[in-house]
Amino acid sequence: MNTTAISLPMVSGITLEGILKAVLAVVILTLIGEIAKKGIIRASKETDLTWILNEDTAELIFKLFVLGGVIGALYSLGLMKYNVGPTTIGNLAFAVGFFYISYLIAKKSKDYLLQTKRGPEDKIKAKLFYYTFITLAFFLALSFAGIIGELGALLAAAGITGIVLGFSSRTVVSNFVSGIFMYFDKPLKIGDAVQVGNVQGVVEDIRIFSTRIRTWDGTLVRIPNEALFNSNIVNLKRYPVRRVDVQVGIAYAEDAQRAIEAIEKTLDEIPLVLAEPEPKVYVENLGDSAVILRVWAWVPSEKWFDVRTEIVRKIKETLDREGIEIPFPQRVNWFANELTIRIDDDSSNKHNNVNYKT
Amino acid sequence: MKTFGEHELKTKFIHVGNKKIHIIENSEGVFTYKRDDVVVRILKGRKLSILPAPAEGYGVGFLMVKLVERLAVPPGETVHGYLSAPVDVVVKAGNALIDRFIVGREKYALYGEHSIGVIARYHVSPFYESEPDSLGVVKLIIRNPTKDWKLVERVVIPTKNSVMFYSEERAYYPLIILTTKEPYEVNNTGNPPDGRLKATHKAEPMPNFRMRWWP
Numbered sequence: 253m254n255t256t257a258i259s260l261p262m263v264s265g266i267t268l269e270g271i272l273k274a275v276l277a278v279v280i281l282t283l284i285g286e287i288a289k290k291g292i293i294r295a296s297k298e299t300d301l302t303w304i305l306n307e308d309t310a311e312l313i314f315k316l317f318v319l320g321g322v323i324g325a326l327y328s329l330g331l332m333k334y335n336v337g338p339t340t341i342g343n344l345a346f347a348v349g350f351f352y353i354s355y356l357i358a359k360k361s362k363d364y365l366l367q368t369k370r371g372p373e374d375k376i377k378a379k380l381f382y383y384t385f386i387t388l389a390f391f392l393a394l395s396f397a398g399i400i401g402e403l404g405a406l407l408a409a410a411g412i413t414g415i416v417l418g419f420s421s422r423t424v425v426s427n428f429v430s431g432i433f434m435y436f437d438k439p440l441k442i443g444d445a446v447q448v449g450n451v452q453g454v455v456e457d458i459r460i461f462s463t464r465i466r467t468w469d470g471t472l473v474r475i476p477n478e479a480l481f482n483s484n485i486v487n488l489k490r491y492p493v494r495r496v497d498v499q500v501g502i503a504y505a506e507d508a509q510r511a512i513e514a515i516e517k518t519l520d521e522i523p524l525v526l527a528e529p530e531p532k533v534y535v536e537n538l539g540d541s542a543v544i545l546r547v548w549a550w551v552p553s554e555k556w557f558d559v560r561t562e563i564v565r566k567i568k569e570t571l572d573r574e575g576i577e578i579p580f581p582q583r584v585n586w587f588a589n590e591l592t593i594r595i596d597d598d599s600s601n602k603h604n605n606v607n608y609k610t
Numbered sequence: 611m612k613t614f615g616e617h618e619l620k621t622k623f624i625h626v627g628n629k630k631i632h633i634i635e636n637s638e639g640v641f642t643y644k645r646d647d648v649v650v651r652i653l654k655g656r657k658l659s660i661l662p663a664p665a666e667g668y669g670v671g672f673l674m675v676k677l678v679e680r681l682a683v684p685p686g687e688t689v690h691g692y693l694s695a696p697v698d699v700v701v702k703a704g705n706a707l708i709d710r711f712i713v714g715r716e717k718y719a720l721y722g723e724h725s726i727g728v729i730a731r732y733h734v735s736p737f738y739e740s741e742p743d744s745l746g747v748v749k750l751i752i753r754n755p756t757k758d759w760k761l762v763e764r765v766v767i768p769t770k771n772s773v774m775f776y777s778e779e780r781a782y783y784p785l786i787i788l789t790t791k792e793p794y795e796v797n798n799t800g801n802p803p804d805g806r807l808k809a810t811h812k813a814e815p816m817p818n819f820r821m822r823w824w825p
Contacts, residue, residue, distance in 0.1 A: 491724055493727070493729070
């Protein structure tokens with residue numbers, strides 16, 4: 253057996269020794285990773301610190317060791333020294349590994365934030381943290397890859413492409429920036445009942461580029477943040493109370509004061525019509541066909557729709573019970589000249605003319 | 611007639627304020643609980659607890675009692691009195707809540723301003739010198755530690771998760787102390803207004819409530 257052959261270069265500088273080292277690196281680090289993973293899982297069952305010691309963390313640590321093993325193996329094989337453009341495969345592999353691990357950490361941190369703090373604002377904070385972390389990791393990875401110094405040249409070289417991309421992605425950037433402005437301006441938050449343009453519903457999610465609103469009839473509307481930021485946003489539940497505004501017409505023959513008192517009594521009997529601020533009922537206008545009464549009642553914002561329907565129904569019941577007429581629209585027509593009406597008599601085929609004066 | 615406390619399960623009516631509970635024994639150890647539209651079948655039960663709860667109504671955390679006549683409190687004085695108050699009622703079989711309802715008039719009001727106020731259960735009451743004949747009672751102590759006369763026209767009591775006390779006929783809020791330094795401060799002491807009363811549960815300490823909008 254010729255033992256000298258073992259140390260000889262085999263293919264492209266890869267030696268058997270290098271292969272052995274590579275395999276050992278992968279196996280040993282995978283084993284260490286597996287042990288660490290099991291240790292963390294075991295520890296997670298005996299500690300209150302499950303936010304950090306849990307299966308996800310164990311998996312993350314395991315992947316970290318495996319990745320380390322793979323990179324170590326590539327070094328052992330001597331593959332990392334080859335140049336790729338301005339950098340080496342080694343730098344690239346390290347940068348990719350670093351970015352992947354950073355991505356896992358960012359994702360886990362975001363999930364953890366969402367698990368522990370479930371408020372609408374926390375959701376947005378978690379996303380902001382996630383994107384900031386990823387962006388930083390991206391630039392650090394470029395630095396590790398050894399191409400950040402070349403980035404300026406690359407960007408300059410890609411100047412025209414950049415301009416073209418810039419124009420085409422203007423809306424995307426605008427949506428992104430609007431999303432950040434909205435975070436600080438806080439015109440709405442998740443769970444708010446809002447009206448934006450002709451869309452009305454509950455804010456389901458505020459994302460980096462768009463906001464999703466679940467409409468009352470159960471559809472989901474995606475509004476780009478730029479459009480939302482430039483719209484008039486009506487927040488229907490921002491304040492604790494909201495006014496119900498109802499118009500009621502009563503006949504001219506009716507006693508308006510009696511109608512007002514009857515409606516006031518009805519409002520007083522509805523629990524969710526607030527005692528303070530006091531409801532108001534007053535004669536607003538003398539309409540064409542009716543005396544118009546205006547009803548103002550303050551109610552808890554979250555119950556607005558239910559109370560409004562109850563108020564309208566009960567006012568109708570009250571006026572019916574009190575015998576107060578809600579008139580139909582009426583119109584008196586007056587003709588300046590004498591009116592002639594022709595009546596056809598089919599049997600005799602004769603015409604009869606009747607004159608009416610108005 | 612006994613209203614609050616433990617009731618032996620047997621066919622009978624129990625009156626709680628303006629509400630009527632009907633218990634029907636169907637067969638050995640099986641009962642039907644009825645109140646308005648609420649029907650619950652109780653299996654193998656022996657007793658039913660009817661207990662008072664703070665007037666939270668649809669889920670508010672404050673009770674605002676407006677006084678029929680405003681009170682003028684002299685400087686350095688402490689005044690003892692009572693208010694009538696609304697209460698909610700909970701019904702339990704064992705430790706399972708089977709019903710919760712509102713007795714008497716249910717009304718709400720905004721305490722504070724349109725943009726930053728809170729919705730509170732609303733009730734109008736005279737200031738009684740002795741215990742009133744109402745289902746719910748608040749024992750109120752008004753302290754005026756200042757050197758000026760102070761007006762009191764309402765008391766806003768934090769009630770969320772508050773303990774309640776009861777005798778067989780009446781429900782009591784914990785002793786309430788209103789201090790008229792500015793802003794007025796309301797202390798739900800968690801203590802019974804009377805040592806003979808039973809508590810619904812162990813009282814938890816509650817923070818003082820500052821009435822930003824007084825008197």
